Amino acid sequence: MTQQQQLQANDQALTTAPVQFYPQRRETRSTCCYCGVGCGVIITTEGKQIVDVKGDPEHPANFGRLCTKGSTLHLTAKLDARALHPEVRLSRDLPRERVTWDSALDHVVDRFADIIQTHGPDAVAFYISGQLLTEDYYVFNKLAKGLIGTNNVDTNSRLCMSSAVAGYKVTLGADAPPACYEDIDHTQCLLIAGSNTAFAHPIVFRRIEDAKANNPDMKIIVVDPRRTDTAQFADLHLAILPGTDVALFHGMLHVMLWEGLLDMAYIRNHTEGFEALKETVREYTPKMVADICGIREADIIQAAKWFGAGPTLSMYCMGLNQSIHGTDKNAALINLHLATGQIGKPGAGPFSLTGQPNAMGGREVGGMANLLSGHRDLANAEHRAEVARLWGVPDVPASPGKTAVEMFDAVNSGEIKAIWIACTNPAHSMPDLNNVLASLQNAELVVLQDAFNNTDSNQYADVFLPASTWGEKEGTVTNSERRITRVRPAAPKPGEARHDWEAVVDFAQRLEQKLGKTSTLFNYPNTETIFNEHRESTRGRDLDITGLSYKILEAQGPQQWPFKDGASSGEARLYTDGIFQKPGGKAQFHNAVYKATADKTDARHPFHLLTGRLRDQWHGMSRTGTLAQLYNHAEEPVVSMHADDMQRRQIKNGDIVKISNKRGSLTIKVQQSDEVKPAELFIPMHWGRQFMHGLGVNALMPPAFDKTSKQPELKHTAVKIEKRTLPWQMTIMRSCHDLHLIAQIRTLLPAFEYATVGLYGRGSGMVVLRASHSEAPDPAVIAQLDTLLGMVEDAPMLALDDAKRGVSKRILVEEGQVTGVRLIGETLAADWLKQIMQEGQFTDALRKWALAPLAAPPSGQKSRGKIVCNCFDISENEIIDTCEMGADLPTLQAKLKCGTNCGSCLPELKRLVKVHGKTHV
Numbered sequence: 001m002t003q004q005q006q007l008q009a010n011d012q013a014l015t016t017a018p019v020q021f022y023p024q025r026r027e028t029r030s031t032c033c034y035c036g037v038g039c040g041v042i043i044t045t046e047g048k049q050i051v052d053v054k055g056d057p058e059h060p061a062n063f064g065r066l067c068t069k070g071s072t073l074h075l076t077a078k079l080d081a082r083a084l085h086p087e088v089r090l091s092r093d094l095p096r097e098r099v100t101w102d103s104a105l106d107h108v109v110d111r112f113a114d115i116i117q118t119h120g121p122d123a124v125a126f127y128i129s130g131q132l133l134t135e136d137y138y139v140f141n142k143l144a145k146g147l148i149g150t151n152n153v154d155t156n157s158r159l160c161m162s163s164a165v166a167g168y169k170v171t172l173g174a175d176a177p178p179a180c181y182e183d184i185d186h187t188q189c190l191l192i193a194g195s196n197t198a199f200a201h202p203i204v205f206r207r208i209e210d211a212k213a214n215n216p217d218m219k220i221i222v223v224d225p226r227r228t229d230t231a232q233f234a235d236l237h238l239a240i241l242p243g244t245d246v247a248l249f250h251g252m253l254h255v256m257l258w259e260g261l262l263d264m265a266y267i268r269n270h271t272e273g274f275e276a277l278k279e280t281v282r283e284y285t286p287k288m289v290a291d292i293c294g295i296r297e298a299d300i301i302q303a304a305k306w307f308g309a310g311p312t313l314s315m316y317c318m319g320l321n322q323s324i325h326g327t328d329k330n331a332a333l334i335n336l337h338l339a340t341g342q343i344g345k346p347g348a349g350p351f352s353l354t355g356q357p358n359a360m361g362g363r364e365v366g367g368m369a370n371l372l373s374g375h376r377d378l379a380n381a382e383h384r385a386e387v388a389r390l391w392g393v394p395d396v397p398a399s400p401g402k403t404a405v406e407m408f409d410a411v412n413s414g415e416i417k418a419i420w421i422a423c424t425n426p427a428h429s430m431p432d433l434n435n436v437l438a439s440l441q442n443a444e445l446v447v448l449q450d451a452f453n454n455t456d457s458n459q460y461a462d463v464f465l466p467a468s469t470w471g472e473k474e475g476t477v478t479n480s481e482r483r484i485t486r487v488r489p490a491a492p493k494p495g496e497a498r499h500d501w502e503a504v505v506d507f508a509q510r511l512e513q514k515l516g517k518t519s520t521l522f523n524y525p526n527t528e529t530i531f532n533e534h535r536e537s538t539r540g541r542d543l544d545i546t547g548l549s550y551k552i553l554e555a556q557g558p559q560q561w562p563f564k565d566g567a568s569s570g571e572a573r574l575y576t577d578g579i580f581q582k583p584g585g586k587a588q589f590h591n592a593v594y595k596a597t598a599d600k601t602d603a604r605h606p607f608h609l610l611t612g613r614l615r616d617q618w619h620g621m622s623r624t625g626t627l628a629q630l631y632n633h634a635e636e637p638v639v640s641m642h643a644d645d646m647q648r649r650q651i652k653n654g655d656i657v658k659i660s661n662k663r664g665s666l667t668i669k670v671q672q673s674d675e676v677k678p679a680e681l682f683i684p685m686h687w688g689r690q691f692m693h694g695l696g697v698n699a700l701m702p703p704a705f706d707k708t709s710k711q712p713e714l715k716h717t718a719v720k721i722e723k724r725t726l727p728w729q730m731t732i733m734r735s736c737h738d739l740h741l742i743a744q745i746r747t748l749l750p751a752f753e754y755a756t757v758g759l760y761g762r763g764s765g766m767v768v769l770r771a772s773h774s775e776a777p778d779p780a781v782i783a784q785l786d787t788l789l790g791m792v793e794d795a796p797m798l799a800l801d802d803a804k805r806g807v808s809k810r811i812l813v814e815e816g817q818v819t820g821v822r823l824i825g826e827t828l829a830a831d832w833l834k835q836i837m838q839e840g841q842f843t844d845a846l847r848k849w850a851l852a853p854l855a856a857p858p859s860g861q862k863s864r865g866k867i868v869c870n871c872f873d874i875s876e877n878e879i880i881d882t883c884e885m886g887a888d889l890p891t892l893q894a895k896l897k898c899g900t901n902c903g904s905c906l907p908e909l910k911r912l913v914k915v916h917g918k919t920h921v
């Protein structure tokens with residue numbers, strides 16, 4: 001059969017796939033694929049289509065709750081943005097062409113084998129992801145370290161959790177979060193550092209809200225330069241200057257030492273190295289720390305007192321990890337727990353929140369450049385021998401592999417020739433993006449394995465392998481509290497997509513053949529066989545799960561590790577006996593001094609630029625960016641700026657600015673915000689080239705990384721800001737039923753100095769394009785857009801062109817509904833017109849407005865403002881109006897229903913009530 005015939009046969013087989021295998025309506029228990037809270041979901045499927053998702057009431061991470069992202073997962077299970085077929089291009093100047101899996105994998109095998117034979121195994125690399133399942137991860141790791149013989153396996157967890165790993169290891173001796181979610185209910189002092197839990201781990205935040213409601217005396221301290229929703233919920237917000245956490249934690253230790261709040265017996269019996277640390281913190285007086293951190297002395301003392309009283313639980317995330325001193329930040333916080341004995345008991349302990357759904361699983365199988373299976377270290381010869389024995393190979397290579405930033409540098413320099421990227425989008429998420437893009441451009445071979453086709457990395461792939469994703473995959477994941485949960489398929493893999501582990505196993509077996517091996521290391525008929533091998537690798541280790549099986553997970557639900565052979569359950573808390581994974585069983589205090597961020601502000605770059613997450617978007621938006629509803633809370637990318645800075649620079653809300661440093665620049669809209677301090681800016685990490693003109697915030701971020709954890713400083717850089725004058729403005733909105741429209745519009749974004757494209761509304765919603773330019777752009781570009789959007793001459797359209805005023809309006813009306821709008825010059829009307837498009841009818845008043853230049857909106861029309869409650873579609877203005885009539889939170893909830901379903905908007909509702917409600921009057 002020719003390749004062409006094979007492809008046709010494949011298509012035929014897919015369209016006639018036996019539907020009867022899929023019973024009509026059924027429910028499947030699985031896990032949410034977004035954050036590390038690891039909520040259980042129940043997926044409803046009709047035939048092959050996922051139609052609903054709800055929280056699993058029996059899952060111990062969420063007890064039935066889901067946040068805005070989890071509860072809309074089923075709406076992202078459509079196929080328009082999915083990659084369905086393997087593709088290959090034989091040279092960079094050719095487009096990729098669809099091929100069979102056989103042909104794609106044989107091509108990669110040939111190229112890999114050739115490169116390995118000519119340049120050695122370290123000339124290839126794998127860059128994988130904390131969003132892979134444990135079984136996927138395991139086989140990738142074994143392929144690189146066991147079969148090919150390179151440790152060049154690193155993952156996006158390097159950008160995420162590696163400082164947390166290093167922090168645990170230097171102090172407690174093993175990479176194991178000692179606490180659990182239930183500790184939230186038992187703690188008296190919750191310290192949240194560098195975590196916007198309300199947005200990034202919403203279901204954990206619901207538990208925090210409940211705990212506070214049940215125990216109003218519980219103290220919540222939030223350490224974050226920004227006044228986030230999380231910070232606004234706190235009893236004490238320490239708005240430290242970026243990067244100064246180590247000074248703060250040392251200052252708290254200093255106070256606790258002075259106030260006699262330390263547990264000297266615990267220090268004596270269970271730790272080492274306190275004396276040296278004591279010497280160091282001696283000079284960290286509240287006065288000095290207040291100066292370094294930019295906060296009040298009294299607040300440092302208060303925080304220390306609450307911490308010392310206990311029981312104290314700390315939750316922390318990227319504000320600590322993504323720093324060139326991330327290991328020190330983590331360890332300095334763990335020092336506080338050791339010095340007060342606040343560990344290994346209910347309501348106490350350091351608790352790193354994991355970002356991705358399976359960052360934990362990846363660490364467990366050792367899927368990183370310096371780790372080996374079962375929390376083993378590559379640097380340890382005995383550990384290497386154990387793993388080699390387990391895999392039945394002579395050895396695993398001793399020299400550490402390249403970590404994320406080093407890996408892309410090595411690709412750039414030609415040291416690494418081929419890179420296989422799976423389940424991550426480095427062309428969006430890596431720091432110093434211009435450099436990363438150059439290296440992807442220079443690579444001899446880029447293999448990309450992704451479930452979606454709408455990512456920034458896609459264009460660099462020479463070989464594209466379509467993967468199955470949430471709702472289709474099978475395996476296990478581990479959440480922040482060490483809990484292993486099954487991921488189960490509710491729908492078949494679409495098109496020719498394959499499970500990640502399947503693709504790896506098939507490739508590995510082909511490579512073995514090519515290398516002349518007579519037996520296979522990859523004899524895995526299913527994920528359970530992979531799990532069982534991984535389980536064996538944990539025997540006798542801190543994460544020992546030899547007592548666990550798919551059968552137990554099936555029968556008893558999700559389980560925490562360790563879960564040893566013969567045990568009937570896992571362990572909720574670690575170190576309850578005060579014995580640590582260090583020589584002599586004693587924990588080690590980490591003695592480091594405070595050091596500044598990689599980039600420092602100066603006269604030329606006077607602003608601290610911070611980055612982070614929004615409530616309703618996920619990373620590079622390949623999934624969340626396909627759903628209109630998830631744009632309603634934050635429609636477009638903006639830089640948040642303090643009013644004083646704006647006034648000083650004569651910048652108004654909505655003005656466009658250029659933000660730059662030596663690495664790159666970004667043209668973006670300004671939004672006034674009291675969440676940032678003067679001299680601070682914040683840009684969300686989500687928007688990249690798929691949704692705006694420009695590379696997104698990572699064009700600016702430094703590649704500098706922590707010397708121990710190798711985690712780059714993605715949270716902070718120094719920048720300058722210049723106002724741009726772009727008087728020509730356009731907004732286009734078009735009701736849309738497929739995502740291909742966005743894909744087509746995307747190609748035109750670079751025609752404008754400023755441009756963003758996204759969705760808005762509910763259901764299939766609408767595509768929204770916003771563009772600005774210094775002068776009227778090439779009319780051919782506008783004509784091209786008009787054609788794309790069907791807003792051409794013979795369409796049912798009202799049109800007004802007032803060349804003198806530079807105003808042009810086009811209103812497309814189909815069956816009495818406004819289905820398209822193009823505004824040039826006067827774009828403010830877009831705010832209320834999008835509401836008409838969403839739900840209103842075309843009226844005479846609207847006709848009058850459409851045909852008049854510069855007319856005020858028809859009476860009764862105003863913008864709804866951002867949508868705060870995503871579940872019931874309730875806007876900020878509606879909430880404020882109701883608050884101003886005297887409503888408190890329960891009244892708001894009763895009247896508008898907002899905040900009565902998933903609860904993700906509760907922090908914001910409380911804030912609006914505080915500002916606009918009864919208590920304010």
Ligand SMILES: Nc1nc2c(c(=O)[nH]1)N[C@H]1C(S)=C(S)[C@@H](COP(=O)(O)OP(=O)(O)OC[C@H]3O[C@@H](n4cnc5c(=O)[nH]c(N)nc54)[C@H](O)[C@@H]3O)O[C@H]1N2
Pocket residue numbers: 035036069160193194195196197199200201223224225226228241242243244245317318319320354355356610611612613614615616617618619715716
């Ligand atoms: N909605 C949503 N949720 C997510 C994700 C998502 O993309 N979207 N991603 C998931 C992933 S992978 C991760 S890693 C987590 C991240 O979860 P978080 O770490 O909670 O989220 P971020 O917004 O990245 O950063 C947290 C906070 O760190 C603060 N910060 C910046 N610099 C400093 C500093 O020097 N010190 C301190 N103390 N704080 C600082 C920022 O102001 C920010 O508010 O979220 C997970 N959950």
Ligand SMILES: Nc1nc2c(c(=O)[nH]1)N[C@H]1C(S)=C(S)[C@@H](COP(=O)(O)OP(=O)(O)OC[C@H]3O[C@@H](n4cnc5c(=O)[nH]c(N)nc54)[C@H](O)[C@@H]3O)O[C@H]1N2
Pocket residue numbers: 129131156157159160161318322355356422423424425426428429430449450451452455467468469470473500611612613618619620621622623685697698701714715
């Ligand atoms: N400036 C700045 N940059 C950051 C951060 C920050 O805070 N600030 N945070 C960093 C952190 S913590 C993280 S975790 C990274 C995240 O950065 P990325 O890992 O690049 O983010 P995602 O967009 O989640 O990428 C996951 C990819 O996997 C694809 N995918 C989904 N499901 C599957 C599947 O089952 N199989 C396969 N093969 N593919 C699948 C998705 O389409 C998507 O392209 O970003 C980092 N970058």
Ligand code: SF4
Pocket residue numbers: 032033034035036037038039062065066067068069070071201202203204
């Ligand atoms: S908190 Fe939200 S995103 Fe995270 S696992 Fe739960 S439902 Fe998913």
Ligand SMILES: [Mo]
Pocket residue numbers: 159160161355356
């Ligand atoms: Mo992350």
